[in-house]
Structure formats: structure tokens, C-alpha cells
Amino acid sequence: MGEQKLFIPKGYRKTKQRESILKVLERAEYPITAEHIFMELKNDGIDISLSTIYRNLEMLTKEGLTVKSYMMNEDKARYALPDKKNYLVCEKCGKIVIIDNCPFDKFKEELIEVHGFDITGHSIEVYGICPECQKK
Amino acid sequence: MGEQKLFIPKGYRKTKQRESILKVLERAEYPITAEHIFMELKNDGIDISLSTIYRNLEMLTKEGLTVKSYMMNEDKARYALPDKKNYLVCEKCGKIVIIDNCPFDKFKEELIEVHGFDITGHSIEVYGICPECQKK
DNA sequence: GTTTTTTTGCAAATCATTTGCATTTGAAAA
DNA sequence: TTTTCAAATGCAAATGATTTGCAAAAAAAC
Numbered sequence: 001m002g003e004q005k006l007f008i009p010k011g012y013r014k015t016k017q018r019e020s021i022l023k024v025l026e027r028a029e030y031p032i033t034a035e036h037i038f039m040e041l042k043n044d045g046i047d048i049s050l051s052t053i054y055r056n057l058e059m060l061t062k063e064g065l066t067v068k069s070y071m072m073n074e075d076k077a078r079y080a081l082p083d084k085k086n087y088l089v090c091e092k093c094g095k096i097v098i099i100d101n102c103p104f105d106k107f108k109e110e111l112i113e114v115h116g117f118d119i120t121g122h123s124i125e126v127y128g129i130c131p132e133c134q135k136k
Numbered sequence: 137m138g139e140q141k142l143f144i145p146k147g148y149r150k151t152k153q154r155e156s157i158l159k160v161l162e163r164a165e166y167p168i169t170a171e172h173i174f175m176e177l178k179n180d181g182i183d184i185s186l187s188t189i190y191r192n193l194e195m196l197t198k199e200g201l202t203v204k205s206y207m208m209n210e211d212k213a214r215y216a217l218p219d220k221k222n223y224l225v226c227e228k229c230g231k232i233v234i235i236d237n238c239p240f241d242k243f244k245e246e247l248i249e250v251h252g253f254d255i256t257g258h259s260i261e262v263y264g265i266c267p268e269c270q271k272k
Numbered sequence: 273g274t275t276t277t278t279t280t281g282c283a284a285a286t287c288a289t290t291t292g293c294a295t296t297t298g299a300a301a302a
Numbered sequence: 303t304t305t306t307c308a309a310a311t312g313c314a315a316a317t318g319a320t321t322t323g324c325a326a327a328a329a330a331a332c
Contacts, residue, residue, distance in 0.1 A: 013278060013329050034320080049281045054320060056279095070206040070213075075289075076319060077206075088253050097251055104260075107242075115233055116267035117224050124240075125259045131252035149298050149309060170289080185312045190289060192310095211320075212288060 009063040017048045021056050022065075030087055030096040031069055031078035069123055085123055090130035099124065145199040153184045157192050158201075166223055166232040167205055167214035205259055221259055226266035235260065 006022045008014050024040045025032070032040075034053045041048050057079050060066040067085045068077050086099040104122055112119060142158045144150050160176045161168070168176075170189045177184050193215050196202040203221045204213050222235040240258055248255060 015279065015328075017280070047281095050319095051282080051321075052280055058321095068208070072204070088247070088251055088255075090253070091256060097253070099247065099251075111224070111235065111262065115224055115235075116270075117226070117233070117262070117264035118270055119224075119262060119264035120227060121264075122260065122262040124261075126247065126253070126255060127257040128253035128255035134252075134254055151298075151310065153311070183312095186288095187290075187313080188311055194290095 007065075009059075009065060012059065016046070017052050018056055020044070020046050020048070021053060022060075025066060025079065025081055028080065028084070030084055030098060031067075031071075031080035033076050033078050035076070037079075067123065069125065071125070072127060086125075088126045088128060088130075090133055091127055092129055092133035092136075095130050095132075097130070099126070143201075145196075145201060148195065152182070153188050154192055156180070156182050156184065157189060158196075161202060161215065161217055164216065164220070166220055166234060167203075167207075167216035169212050169214050171212070173215075203259065205261065207261070208263060222261075224262045224264060224266075226269055227263055228265055228269035228272075231266050231268075233266070235262070 006026055008018055008022070012018070020041055021037055024037050028036075034050060034057060037053050037057075038048065038050055057066060057068070061068050061079065065081070066079045067082050068079055069085070070077060071089060072091075083100070084098050086102050086104070088097045088099060089095070090097075102124065104124060108119055111117065142162055144154055144158070148154070156177055157173055160173050164172075170186060170193060173189050173193075174184065174186055193202060193204070197204050197215070201217070202215045203218050204215055205221070206213060207225060208227075219236070220234050222238050222240070224233045224235060225231070226233075238260065240260060244255055247253065
């Protein structure tokens with residue numbers, strides 16, 4: 001509940017590039033691409049190279065601060081803070097809606113019991129038609 | 137319940153390449169890569185080009201006969217018949233276990249109610265440590 | 273401030289996937 | 303069946319997202 005506190009993981013240096021990437025990820029409402037971050041920062045007048053973005057996203061994902069995912073019919077990765085990990089995608093207009101109060105948690109126990117896995121994470125992607133597109 | 141019946145979607149021709157790709161997908165126990173299919177067929181003595189595999193996987197996915205997904209820390213797509221769409225991945229050994237009786241169905245209604253989406257599909261990926269790796 | 277180590281930017285390299293095109297093949301029509 | 307023609311294949315070349323090498327710039331340590 002409340003704001004997600006951003007931080008640079010221990011052992012890594014604080015740089016303006018790193019901080020600005022986190023800032024973009026924080027204000028994003030759904031998973032975004034490296035290119036998207038690049039553009040966004042360009043708009044903010046922040047000059048950064050794409051490779052720096054990729055290197056940081058890799059690091060952040062390894063450290064568990066971000067989650068990487070792919071969307072249907074897309075060839076590029078998207079990244080988001082973990083709380084935006086589960087989402088609905090409209091097949092018509094592409095709208096993305098975050099699922100909060102993820103239903104999955106209720107099934108965790110069941111999965112643990114059935115398969116014996118010690119579960120550390122999950123990612124859910126749901127496709128469908130959004131209310132607006134249904135009307136058309 | 138029972139065997140999944142393979143078929144080439146209406147409007148497409150029956151070719152030995154197409155049939156052999158479906159055969160490999162059927163006997164696969166979890167999502168596999170295009171390269172994997174290529175190797176598998178090579179073993180079977182079937183000569184096929186990678187682009188043919190990619191073209192067919194694209195078609196099969198568009199027609200809904202296969203599902204495309206990406207695994208954590210992997211840069212290549214995997215394909216599977218829809219019944220192998222939801223799976224558990226062991227972060228240590230990489231073992232993949234299919235989730236059948238997908239828990240998601242129970243939440244479909246809730247999601248429909250909350251977001252108003254007309255849901256057409258979903259994909260769930262769960263990470264954890266398998267029972268064997270837990271013992272180590 | 274100086275040193276040491278990490279991070280960045282740039283350009284070049286990778287690598288999975290896609291595409292153009294000539295050739296082959298399936299299947300509909302004769 | 304044979305003919306006919308669009309669809310499918312193979313190959314090589316193109317693409318495009320992501321990665322990497324390396325020298326220069328910037329943090330944090332000294």
C-alpha cells in the first residue's frame with residue numbers, strides 16, 4: 001500500500017542516468033520498452049545512450065527491482081516495476097490495464113502443494129477486448 | 137480430456153514440413169524454441185529450413201493452434217500447444233513443469249467484473265525452486 | 273585532490289527472426 | 303491424369319533489438 005520507494009541497489013553507484021531510468025519506470029503506468037525510456041528521457045532533456053538503458057535494465061532486473069516481459073505480437077522486451085507485472089491487454093486498441101490485487105496469490109498455496117515448488121515469482125498476461133472496443 | 141487432435145488449419149496446405157512441426161510440438165512436454173524444432177527434425181532425418189519453421193510457427197500462432205512465450209533470462213521465443221501454456225520454471229535447474237487445471241479460470245469471472253474486458257486468452261509463468269533443487 | 277573502480281557513450285558485433293525471390297509442391301480444375 | 307496456379311519452401315541477404323569492447327567520464331574511496 002502507498003508509494004513504492006525507489007532506490008539504487010546496494011553495491012551500485014548513483015548516477016543521473018540510473019536515477020532517471022528509475023524515475024521513468026516509476027511514472028509509467030504499464031510495462032514499457034527500452035526505446036520508450038529513451039524517448040521519454042529525450043523529452044525531459046536528458047541525454048543518455050540506449051546501451052546504458054539496456055545495461056541498467058539488465059541490472060535492475062537481476063536485482064529484482066524491475067520485471068521484464070514480452071507482449072503478444074511484439075518483438076521487443078518491456079520492463080516495469082514489479083507492481084505493474086500483471087496486466088490485461090486489449091487485442092483491438094492495445095490498451096493495457098494493470099491487475100492489482102493479483103488473483104494469483106490465492107493460488108500460490110495450491111500450486112506449492114501440487115508441485116512442491118518453492119515459488120519465488122510469477123507473471124500473468126491476459127488478453128481480451130476492452131469495454132470501449134466491445135461497443136464498436 | 138484425452139488426446140489433442142492435431143490438424144492443419146483450414147485454408148492452408150498439407151506439407152510434410154508443416155505436419156512434422158506439429159508432430160514435434162505435440163510430443164514436446166513444454167514450450168520449445170524454433171531452433172529446438174529444427175534440431176529435433178534433423179534427428180528424425182527430416183530436412184527443413186529454419187525460415188520455414190518460423191513461418192509456420194507464425195501462422196500456427198495466428199490461427200491459435202500454438203502459443204508463443206518468452207522465458208525469464210532468455211532471448212528467444214518458445215512455442216507450445218495451448219494446453220502447455222502455463223508452467224512452472226525452476227530457477228536453479230531450469231526444469232519446466234506444466235500447470236494443468238489452470239487456476240486462472242476461477243478468476244476469469246472476477247477479472248471480467250472488475251475490468252469489463254471480454255477475455256480471450258492468458259498466459260501464466262511461475263518461477264520457483266523445484267523439490268529436487270530445494271534439497272541441495 | 274588523487275587514486276581506484278564503476279559507469280557511460282559510441283561504434284561495431286551478435287543473433288534471433290524476417291524477407292525477397294526463384295523453385296518446388298499441393299490440390300483444384302480440366 | 304495432366305494441367306494450372308497459388309501457396310509453401312529453401313537459401314541467402316536484410317533487419318532490428320540487444321549486447322559488447324574499449325577509451326573517456328564520473329563516483330566513491332583514500
